Amino acid sequence: MEMEQSMTETIKLYDRDAYATEFDAVVLSCEAMDDGAVYRIVLDQTLFFPEEGGQTPDRGELAGEPVLDVQIKQGIVYHKLAKPLVPGTAVHGKIDWTHRFYNMQQHSGEHIFSGLVHRAYGYDNVGFHLSNQIVTMDFNGVLSEAQAEELERKVNEIIVKNLPIQTGYPTAEELAVLEYRSKIELDGPVRIVTIPEVDACACCAPHVARTGEIGMFKIMNMQSYKGGVRISFLCGFRALADYRQRIQVISELSAGLSAGQEMLVMAVEKLKNANQELKYKLTGEKQRYLTEKIAAIPKEQEHVLLFEEDLEPLVVRNAVNQLTAEHTGICAVFTAAGENGYQFILASAAQDVREIMKEMKEKLGARGGGSAAMVQGSVQATQAQLLDLLRKAE
Numbered sequence: 001m002e003m004e005q006s007m008t009e010t011i012k013l014y015d016r017d018a019y020a021t022e023f024d025a026v027v028l029s030c031e032a033m034d035d036g037a038v039y040r041i042v043l044d045q046t047l048f049f050p051e052e053g054g055q056t057p058d059r060g061e062l063a064g065e066p067v068l069d070v071q072i073k074q075g076i077v078y079h080k081l082a083k084p085l086v087p088g089t090a091v092h093g094k095i096d097w098t099h100r101f102y103n104m105q106q107h108s109g110e111h112i113f114s115g116l117v118h119r120a121y122g123y124d125n126v127g128f129h130l131s132n133q134i135v136t137m138d139f140n141g142v143l144s145e146a147q148a149e150e151l152e153r154k155v156n157e158i159i160v161k162n163l164p165i166q167t168g169y170p171t172a173e174e175l176a177v178l179e180y181r182s183k184i185e186l187d188g189p190v191r192i193v194t195i196p197e198v199d200a201c202a203c204c205a206p207h208v209a210r211t212g213e214i215g216m217f218k219i220m221n222m223q224s225y226k227g228g229v230r231i232s233f234l235c236g237f238r239a240l241a242d243y244r245q246r247i248q249v250i251s252e253l254s255a256g257l258s259a260g261q262e263m264l265v266m267a268v269e270k271l272k273n274a275n276q277e278l279k280y281k282l283t284g285e286k287q288r289y290l291t292e293k294i295a296a297i298p299k300e301q302e303h304v305l306l307f308e309e310d311l312e313p314l315v316v317r318n319a320v321n322q323l324t325a326e327h328t329g330i331c332a333v334f335t336a337a338g339e340n341g342y343q344f345i346l347a348s349a350a351q352d353v354r355e356i357m358k359e360m361k362e363k364l365g366a367r368g369g370g371s372a373a374m375v376q377g378s379v380q381a382t383q384a385q386l387l388d389l390l391r392k393a394e
């Protein structure tokens, strides 16, 4: 049942102290959802930061039970658990500090970058998404590679300066004259996150106390997005984890290609060229094989139906042209495509082959089309089914 107090906003302990990891609270309500598969719990106060403003929620435990999700609605924080908690009882909660701190590193890094972009170019961060793997921010203006690189460097300089990051609630009068990002008309107090000389922004998320704790800021990717740019980046320990992974990939590639890191691009290029050359040679071999095979077919044979393994479209076309020049009936080459399927070209020097195509479509669900002299397409059928249909058409 819902208790009276659950109508009031949850006290947000994460707002007061971003570094606290454990807390005590009283269960105000516990509601069974999805036929009792999960329970939605409201506490009088919480350290769990909910999914809000594009950021994933905190992880952790409540009364020893893992918290599956945390949402906020009209100031009330809802914790999702697999087991119920008894309203009126006291519970102990614990957040996953590693996950929280990693999120704090990303979010504080984002504020510095967005603040610098705003100051230098006047663009706004119009979209922010912080997942456990990557962080993205969308700006309503275009940045060049060089500009993004310069900003990346500046963010890291501000990290090194170890500036304080302050959070607070200015009065309505102070807010009215304060220059800050995300300035929208809000009812009630507005939480402002300030990095002196760098940025002031309305934000409800936990932040690191000093910029040095961000460790590092690294842009991973930048692409055009809705007339502006979408930049993905990583900070701190998540950047370190990504760096490790990249080194692992490069080491394996280096070993596999027997090339140092600086030679890898060239080694892959070489490999691609060699592969292209082999393909070209193989196509030539297949062409020669098929030409000889067709030449060996007695000229008096009217119809010729060939079933071949995996051939390039050009080889098939050449073969059909050779066949129709030497045989008057239906000439076709079927080349295996996937399991129990063929691609084909079917032609005739004397007969309208569109009739056969029509029948193949109707009886075997073939796809494709063409002219009276030549049709091409694909069909999911066995060789026996195709031969059966074509022999009747002959």
Ligand SMILES: [Zn+2]
Binding pocket: 107, 111, 201, 202, 203, 204, 205
């Ligand atoms: Zn923020």
